[in-house]
Amino acid sequence: MKSLPALSPKRRKTKVANKPIIVLVRPQLGENIGKAARAMLNFGLTEMRIVNPRDGWPNPSAGPAAAGADIVLDSAKVFSTTAEAVADCEHVYATTVRKRGVTKPVVGPDGAARLMHEQPGRHAVLFGREASGLETDDVALARHILTVPINPQFGSLNLAQAVILVAYEWSRIGREHDDGELVQPTAEDEVLPPAPQDDLEGLISHFEKMLAPRGYFLPEARRDATLRTLRSVLTRPGWNHLEVRTFRGILSTLERAKRQED
Amino acid sequence: MKSLPALSPKRRKTKVANKPIIVLVRPQLGENIGKAARAMLNFGLTEMRIVNPRDGWPNPSAGPAAAGADIVLDSAKVFSTTAEAVADCEHVYATTVRKRGVTKPVVGPDGAARLMHEQPGRHAVLFGREASGLETDDVALARHILTVPINPQFGSLNLAQAVILVAYEWSRIGREHDDGELVQPTAEDEVLPPAPQDDLEGLISHFEKMLAPRGYFLPEARRDATLRTLRSVLTRPGWNHLEVRTFRGILSTLERAKRQED
Numbered sequence: 001m002k003s004l005p006a007l008s009p010k011r012r013k014t015k016v017a018n019k020p021i022i023v024l025v026r027p028q029l030g031e032n033i034g035k036a037a038r039a040m041l042n043f044g045l046t047e048m049r050i051v052n053p054r055d056g057w058p059n060p061s062a063g064p065a066a067a068g069a070d071i072v073l074d075s076a077k078v079f080s081t082t083a084e085a086v087a088d089c090e091h092v093y094a095t096t097v098r099k100r101g102v103t104k105p106v107v108g109p110d111g112a113a114r115l116m117h118e119q120p121g122r123h124a125v126l127f128g129r130e131a132s133g134l135e136t137d138d139v140a141l142a143r144h145i146l147t148v149p150i151n152p153q154f155g156s157l158n159l160a161q162a163v164i165l166v167a168y169e170w171s172r173i174g175r176e177h178d179d180g181e182l183v184q185p186t187a188e189d190e191v192l193p194p195a196p197q198d199d200l201e202g203l204i205s206h207f208e209k210m211l212a213p214r215g216y217f218l219p220e221a222r223r224d225a226t227l228r229t230l231r232s233v234l235t236r237p238g239w240n241h242l243e244v245r246t247f248r249g250i251l252s253t254l255e256r257a258k259r260q261e262d
Numbered sequence: 263m264k265s266l267p268a269l270s271p272k273r274r275k276t277k278v279a280n281k282p283i284i285v286l287v288r289p290q291l292g293e294n295i296g297k298a299a300r301a302m303l304n305f306g307l308t309e310m311r312i313v314n315p316r317d318g319w320p321n322p323s324a325g326p327a328a329a330g331a332d333i334v335l336d337s338a339k340v341f342s343t344t345a346e347a348v349a350d351c352e353h354v355y356a357t358t359v360r361k362r363g364v365t366k367p368v369v370g371p372d373g374a375a376r377l378m379h380e381q382p383g384r385h386a387v388l389f390g391r392e393a394s395g396l397e398t399d400d401v402a403l404a405r406h407i408l409t410v411p412i413n414p415q416f417g418s419l420n421l422a423q424a425v426i427l428v429a430y431e432w433s434r435i436g437r438e439h440d441d442g443e444l445v446q447p448t449a450e451d452e453v454l455p456p457a458p459q460d461d462l463e464g465l466i467s468h469f470e471k472m473l474a475p476r477g478y479f480l481p482e483a484r485r486d487a488t489l490r491t492l493r494s495v496l497t498r499p500g501w502n503h504l505e506v507r508t509f510r511g512i513l514s515t516l517e518r519a520k521r522q523e524d
Contacts, residue, residue, distance in 0.1 A: 038418055039423065041413060041416045041418070042412045042413055042416060042417065042418060042419055042423075043412060043413060044413045067418050068416065068418060069416060069418070108434070109430075110434060148430075149433065149434075149437065150304045150305060150433075151303060151304055151305060151306045154303045154304060154330065154331060155304065156300055156303070156304060156329050156330060156331070157304055160423075161301065161304075161422075161423070161426055164423055164426070164427070165426070165427075165430055168371075168410075168427055168430075171411065172370070172372060172411075175411065192365060207512070210516065211512065211515055211516070214515050214516065214518065215515070216511075216512070216515045229508055230508070230512070232505075233499075233501065233505045233508050233509060236499055236501070236505070237495075237498055237499030237500075237501075238499075239495065239498070239499075240365075243494075243495045243498070246491055246492070246495050247495065249478075250469070250473065250478070250492070253473055253476050253477070253478045254472065254473070254476065254516055256476065
């Protein structure tokens with residue numbers, strides 16, 4: 001029996017960031033290439049390919065617009081045709097708003113991101129020229145149409161915005177798959193837990209002691225209901241021990257003042 | 263075969279779009295206000311509020327940058343303080359990358375979008391000045407921190423990009439709900455939404471007025487920090503208007519007693 005090939009590297013493949021390649025097809029302005037690079041790097045994408053840029057490459061306007069994402073621009077590769085740019089890629093997506101009578105599966109940025117993380121192989125996303133988008137021959141290279149579902153009454157995404165949505169989703173879905181390399185906003189875990197119940201009871205009693213002699217719980221027949229309301233209002237927040245302590249301080253302040261005025 | 267029962271009105275209730283209000287706090291360039299409007303309308307958001315814009319309002323640079331999203335700019339409302347801008351909102355999110363030592367729950371654009379679609383009431387998202395972001399006092403108004411999880415080595419989101427990610431997620435999650443996959447927990451329907459922000463402000467001021475003459479905010483150098491802590495403790499619970507009213511009653515009781523004893 002042959003020794004088994006090491007399983008883990010392959011199994012872990014989808015945990016390794018399967019970064020899509022961003023392909024800008026015949027972009028017009030260097031500034032927009034820079035902005036796309038910036039959008040990419042915000043979410044950890046680094047590989048850009050440029051097909052036949054109108055103003056040549058490198059383009060002096062790209063750098064300033066990239067706002068520091070030089071690593072993306074410096075390693076960008078230029079191709080003369082879209083076919084060459086995606087020749088080594090297993091999965092090609094054509095970003096387009098319009099249906100062009102091409103029958104291909106349509107995915108959103110989220111669906112595309114799922115495929116990127118689930119399907120082995122290199123994924124490339126084509127983005128067309130600013131003014132006119134991808135041409136039919138570019139779209140024909142793709143297995144999927146990537147459409148950002150926008151407001152049918154107002155669709156006005158620019159190149160960098162389309163890129164950032166794809167990059168954002170790649171990153172977001174990646175975090176769903178694993179704990180990823182990007183910063184995860186962890187919902188509640190940095191927030192302190194609620195204070196122990198006896199801290200809370202202490203706070204409730206403190207309120208009671210201050211309120212009772214001032215007639216808050218009158219008439220007597222309503223006492224229990226009023227107390228329940230008070231308890232409920234103070235219980236709901238789930239205050240942590242620091243917050244409960246703050247509140248105890250507030251009550252003490254109010255008490256102290258009263259004593260001063262006696 | 264019986265006819266299928268009609269989907270109950272209660273179940274469908276959540277299909278009504280609960281659009282967040284985009285609040286730009288002290289924005290600098292009109293161009294960026296226009297770009298934010300464009301970003302919003304791409305995903306169907308229309309309500310913009312502007313707090314104390316540096317160059318006044320209307321701003322002639324905003325229109326061209328909005329690329330046709332005039333409906334957003336034309337109906338934008340200007341406020342002189344952030345507190346006024348969110349006075350009628352039940353849910354306030356502060357968009358910020360940095361932790362500022364404020365312990366509030368942190369959500370991403372997706373988590374925020376889920377809350378917008380699931381929690382009744384008006385949702386407002388605060389975005390800070392281009393160069394410097396939100397100030398601590400703005401963040402203090404919010405119940406949630408909204409953080410876009412970006413590349414820790416390169417975080418360079420501009421205002422319109424942050425806005426577009428929030429708008430995109432609102433739209434995306436809304437479609438998930440519409441597709442019927444996410445069934446709204448009916449419990450939410452029975453929970454009252456948090457009180458509008460100005461009710462909460464009333465409560466905070468009430469505390470302030472009672473505490474200040476009793477020296478709670480001394481020493482003066484700590485005044486702002488103490489006030490923020492007070493605000494934070496009172497903001498976190500998300501009390502509904504009945505609960506806020508209960509608390510106002512408690513404070514009035516404490517005041518009344520004091521007067522009797524004078």
